[in-house]
Amino acid sequence: MGRKTWLSFPEKYRPLPGRTNIVISRQAGWGGTPEAEGALAVKSLDDALLESQFAPGHETVWILGGGEIFAQTLDIADVAVVTFIDSEASGDTYAPDLGYEWKLAESEPATGWLTSANGTRYRFTLWRRTEGH
Numbered sequence: 001m002g003r004k005t006w007l008s009f010p011e012k013y014r015p016l017p018g019r020t021n022i023v024i025s026r027q028a029g030w031g032g033t034p035e036a037e038g039a040l041a042v043k044s045l046d047d048a049l050l051e052s053q054f055a056p057g058h059e060t061v062w063i064l065g066g067g068e069i070f071a072q073t074l075d076i077a078d079v080a081v082v083t084f085i086d087s088e089a090s091g092d093t094y095a096p097d098l099g100y101e102w103k104l105a106e107s108e109p110a111t112g113w114l115t116s117a118n119g120t121r122y123r124f125t126l127w128r129r130t131e132g133h
Contacts, residue, residue, distance in 0.1 A: 001064035003030060004093075006039060014038050019062070020055035022048045024069060045072050067093040074098075078129050086113055086121035101131040 003025035006014065015021040015038030023039040024047075025031070031041025040055075042048045052061045063073045074080075074096055082095075106126040108114070113121035 002066045002069045003027065005065045005069070007035060019057060020052070022051050022055070024048050045069065065093070065095065067095060070095045080127040080129075082125045082127060084123045084125065086123075098127055101129055102127045103130045 001021070001023055003023055006021070006023045009016070021039045023031075023036065023041050024043070024045060025036075025041055026043060030036055031039070040051055042051055049061070052058055063069060063077070080098060080102060082098075104125060105128045108124040113123055115121050
């Protein structure tokens with residue numbers, strides 16, 4: 001994940017449990033700051049992918065974002081897990097659109113929405129690459 005995505009999680013949820021948290025930052029020395037505690041800080045996507053090969057559970061690598069990280073990894077991904085939230089929100093970071101080479105494989109629920117405790121409606125989807133890369 002990128003540094004801004006890492007920092008978007010409240011401190012009490014960092015690092016994410018049960019996995020190696022690799023964080024990409026172009027800020028020199030960021031890995032030695034208190035903000036980076038619990039993260040394996042690297043300076044590039046290539047470095048992150050290299051480090052992921054030696055991490056426990058390296059058979060599956062999850063890309064959490066943000067938008068620039070998603071855009072850099074879309075061409076090498078085989079599967080995309082996308083959560084849709086039934087809400088209008090403004091923002092400055094967006095995941096790239098999946099192209100024609102991606103097909104919906106699963107949706108939970110199959111139709112309609114799940115509803116969270118606070119009333120937010122959402123749906124989990126799994127997409128598989130069918131062509132190219």
